[in-house]
Amino acid sequence: MSTAYFYLHAEMNCFLPRDKRNVTITLSFKGDQSLKHLVESLGVPHTEVGLILVNGQARDLNEITHNGDRIEVRPAAPGCLIEPRFLVDNHLGRLAAYLRMLGFDCLYNNDYQDDRIADILAEDIRILLSRDRRLLMRKVVQYDYCLRSLEPQEQLTEVVRRFDLADKIRPFHRCLRCNATLEPVSKEAVLDRLEPLTKRYFDEFRLCPACDQVYWKGSHYERMQELIQRIS
Ligand SMILES: [Zn+2]
Numbered sequence: 001m002s003t004a005y006f007y008l009h010a011e012m013n014c015f016l017p018r019d020k021r022n023v024t025i026t027l028s029f030k031g032d033q034s035l036k037h038l039v040e041s042l043g044v045p046h047t048e049v050g051l052i053l054v055n056g057q058a059r060d061l062n063e064i065t066h067n068g069d070r071i072e073v074r075p076a077a078p079g080c081l082i083e084p085r086f087l088v089d090n091h092l093g094r095l096a097a098y099l100r101m102l103g104f105d106c107l108y109n110n111d112y113q114d115d116r117i118a119d120i121l122a123e124d125i126r127i128l129l130s131r132d133r134r135l136l137m138r139k140v141v142q143y144d145y146c147l148r149s150l151e152p153q154e155q156l157t158e159v160v161r162r163f164d165l166a167d168k169i170r171p172f173h174r175c176l177r178c179n180a181t182l183e184p185v186s187k188e189a190v191l192d193r194l195e196p197l198t199k200r201y202f203d204e205f206r207l208c209p210a211c212d213q214v215y216w217k218g219s220h221y222e223r224m225q226e227l228i229q230r231i232s
Contacts, residue, residue: 001030002029002065002067003029004027004029004038004067004068004069004071005014005075006027006038006072006073007024007027008042008072008073008202009073009074010075011148012044012074013207015048015133016043018153020042027041027042029065032064034061034062034064034065035052035054035062035064035065036062037039038071039061039073040137044073045133045144047076047136047143047165048075048076048144048176049061050074050076050077050148052071052073052074052075053076054072055069055070078161078163078164080127080164081143082125082127084104084168085104085125085126085167086099086104086128087107087124087126087128087177088130088221089117089130089131090110090112092147092152093110094152095129096108098153098209101171101174102156102169102175103169103172103173103223104168104174104230105174105179105180106179107126108179109152113183114132114135114138117135117174118138118141119141121140121142122140123143124133126202127143127147127163129152130142130147132154133146145158145162153231154228158231160231166232169232171228172206172215172217172221175215177206177208180208180209182206182215183206183207184204184205184207185205187202187203198218202218
């Protein structure tokens with residue numbers, strides 16, 4: 001039997017039960033175990049790890065853990081290594097709508113089961129957003145974020161900050177219903193579908209080429225601007 005000593009920094013502690021936060025955790029293990037395996041056995045998805053130090057030296061997560069190692073785990077710094085395209089699990093419909101509202105490509109379907117999510121990630125490089133740590137720890141998941149909050153607007157704020165997205169927000173750009181990119185459309189082309197007040201006060205319209213939904217910068221758009229002010 002070998003023993004390693006773990007200390008998790010800052011927000012990494014949110015993955016631990018309360019009695020293990022901000023203290024050194026003694027972990028016993030048998031045989032050859034990678035740092036990654038032991039970190040995940042504590043409940044921390046490996047993609048949340050920014051830096052791992054073993055006896056004060058930066059190491060790769062795939063290295064083997066040795067008896068007596070003192071291991072420090074630091075969170076990933078804000079930023080996004082890949083294009084910010086998301087996939088959310090089937091509990092996160094409101095977060096998906098918010099991300100689309102800010103112009104981000106976000107796949108969501110309330111029928112998505114874990115296997116389907118894994119299949120999508122095997123073919124398409126996307127950042128998986130979920131609160132389900134078992135799902136996040138699947139091998140196929142390369143980029144992910146474990147949401148802390150249960151509240152959709154707070155979740156949105158977490159995602160914008162974690163992936164440093166404030167400069168990439170493009171409202172009025174993506175369909176909230178189906179994720180397709182919106183296209184400009186003339187007022188005349190959609191005139192027969194507009195309410196009298198919309199006809200009178202708005203001149204700029206967008207159309208979803210996939211589901212045919214019409215968008216304009218109405219009260220909904222103003223609420224969105226307020227939201228953007230709050231989170232960025
Ligand atoms: Zn659409």
